[in-house]
Amino acid sequence: MADRRRLIVVSNRGPVTYGTDEHGELVARRGAGGLVTALAPLVTRHDVTWIASAMSQEERELAASGPVEEQAGDGSRYRLRLVAHAPEAYRLYYDTIANPVLWFVQHGLWDWMVDPRADLTVAWRDGYVAVNRAFADAVVQELDRDPGAAVLFQDYHLYIAPRLVRDRRPEAVLSHFVHIPWVGPAAWDVLPSEIVRTIHDGLFANDAVAFHTERWRSAFVESCGAFLGTAAAEGPLVTACPISVDPEEFEQLARRDDVRRRTDDLFPARPERVILRVDRTDPAKNAIRGFRAFGRLLERRADLRGKVGMFALLHPSRLSIPEYEAYAAEVERTAAEINERYGTLEWTPVTLDLRDDFLLSVAAYRDYDVLLVNSIKDGLNLVAKEAPLVNARDGVLVLSREAGAFDELEAWVVPVDPFDVENQADALEHALELPLELRRSWLASIRAQVHAHDLDAWVAAQLAVLDRASTMRA
């Protein structure tokens, strides 16, 4: 208990979502998303207050009655403070700024010809800034209750809250983990300079800012130099440490009967070799170029037709945003085009599976020959760590050089350039022909890496950074 800490975790989504059951009773369910899973260990080992947005009518009512005590899956207790936002402010914050603007800019998806979002000024002020202010108010109230607690802001929804807290509580220990890529000054230049400056200034108000890889870290240092004109020494401690998963959790999942049963369901007529991808239908995940690469491979290697199938488990995502809707339609169109061109009565080249079922993903993880992760950019990509843990076919990972996980795993993967369709076709061909011995050795190395650098190690590293930052402040 000696190193039990007092932490205030701040993220847009909370660790539970509340709804009502068939009797009209309020029930809590574990929240979705990798971030919430990743931060769960904190609750077990420390005294945590978690601040998150109220997402539903039930949560909005709960927010009004103040913080509640919640219980995690393992019985540990934590304090949950939900922040209710005006629905229009939340819509501007989430659907106009955070996802299409910040996510697009930071994943190299911005349309430079015509801005996808033309008039940002109002959405920024009445959405992003307003919601960040509400979060900052909640953090200040929690700090007033416990001034010694350290604050852990999470991700791109909350870039400016740290500045808003810092201005009111200069002595607070504030840290931020950015889970998506950071990009250099030229990429940020597409946004109004005042918005860009405010984002950098907001993060700069932390004692510590962390990213998944050295690449994103150094891009942040560079863009702070460009937009704030400050030397890194004056600002926060900026570190890089890749997030990870709990290997035991995945190994247990893979042994479950309901996972094994799903394998048959997944591949009703399994081809000799399976190329798998598991993503959201996010343009950053680059499914279309992956399908085209598979088409190119079938074009040049007629002998593979009928023997190899590409299975894409794609969870529809953010369809309220027009670009996502258009992209998802284009994904389906591209798959259909390849199937029409190369498919036969007995064999479908590309199978799209849009069911959002985590256990189905785990079943697929067990059973691929080649796993394709060809993201345009990716903060880390957890699939690249999860799937090899449970794969039972000596499967090969084909991994984008632009995924954060590449820096850790590159010695044991077939690398791909996300924009180069020919290169991806070459990589798939190479992966399918890799000798068994090498496949086994690579898979074992990836597993050893993930075991040695697991989620516990990541959490410990984040707390160590907090200690260094607090010491520097003291």
Next chain:
Amino acid sequence: MADRRRLIVVSNRGPVTYGTDEHGELVARRGAGGLVTALAPLVTRHDVTWIASAMSQEERELAASGPVEEQAGDGSRYRLRLVAHAPEAYRLYYDTIANPVLWFVQHGLWDWMVDPRADLTVAWRDGYVAVNRAFADAVVQELDRDPGAAVLFQDYHLYIAPRLVRDRRPEAVLSHFVHIPWVGPAAWDVLPSEIVRTIHDGLFANDAVAFHTERWRSAFVESCGAFLGTAAAEGPLVTACPISVDPEEFEQLARRDDVRRRTDDLFPARPERVILRVDRTDPAKNAIRGFRAFGRLLERRADLRGKVGMFALLHPSRLSIPEYEAYAAEVERTAAEINERYGTLEWTPVTLDLRDDFLLSVAAYRDYDVLLVNSIKDGLNLVAKEAPLVNARDGVLVLSREAGAFDELEAWVVPVDPFDVENQADALEHALELPLELRRSWLASIRAQVHAHDLDAWVAAQLAVLDRASTMRA
């Protein structure tokens, strides 16, 4: 006559175009485009063979009968060799590769989410490479006739011809001027790596490669390092020298009666103040964000409504390419939107003029109060040099930081960031309010700069580079 040189100029478009008159006789007309104008002085002072694509049926027939002797406007004679290409090869080269792919990549217009041109391999091989090979064949034949002649390749249509010539004539003196921006490795990464390597290798085969500004020059050195892995010292002499205009030509034009008459035609009801832009309807010119910026200015400064008008002389361009057609439609839609929102019966905020009439542009150059050049990227931008030469209203130049001309003129312009609409609104407001004394002094400084660094000086600099390159080779 002592320094009269033997030159082989190679450009896609030639200095004349041939057609037939009403009697069916072949007639030559001066070719359009800034590049041809810029290179015209070479013909007067040197022995020039000009190699260009045959564009029409007449030119194709002319090409078949071999090189012809032509006469320039001032009576000087030069040799013209037209190269006929198969129509489908030319279409792939020009409409698929050179304009939408190379131009888009080098102007920051590429759609990173879904490639605007998905299958480049065939168009590259059967279009761009085939046409470059035909140019290289013609250059080799001309070099065999006169091995001491120096070759001057022009622009992005001919990146790989130098390598194809070099492999067959190792001793030839080859140079290349790239008239559009060069971009760093990350921007090139959107294309297949083999194409990118071939482009860089093609330019690397020259003795000298030149750009309009130091920025494009250093991006080229950087991308050669990334894609060829070679130190700059091993490759061509790489220089930067901005192209210019002939000041006397523009001063004479501005005095012409038919130019003066066009002023009335241009502004039937001239508002107090005129903001002008003169461009092709190319997405790189950024007309839409310019209109939006003017809309923002009218929103915040109601006192300017009715008093200021934006006049956009936009020459429709490359409409056979779908992205250009869509962009041109969006340009019109955006202008209409602003006119609907702010216009009155007496006053139209934005006037679009799509007539392609050079004398009309010169008339407009004389008569603006503010000239807006807000290009996303621009190799140089000649309008920024031409218009101030003849302006008669102490007009202010608002100039994109991303135009090559910015490096020369920045001390005497209001700078703008091309993606930042608010910043452009601020700049227009600032330009309209600039005191007379400063406007006069800035305009005089721009004119002095263009006079001191005119087209003759640029041509002389290019020939001096050729001399250095020949000496290094000897």
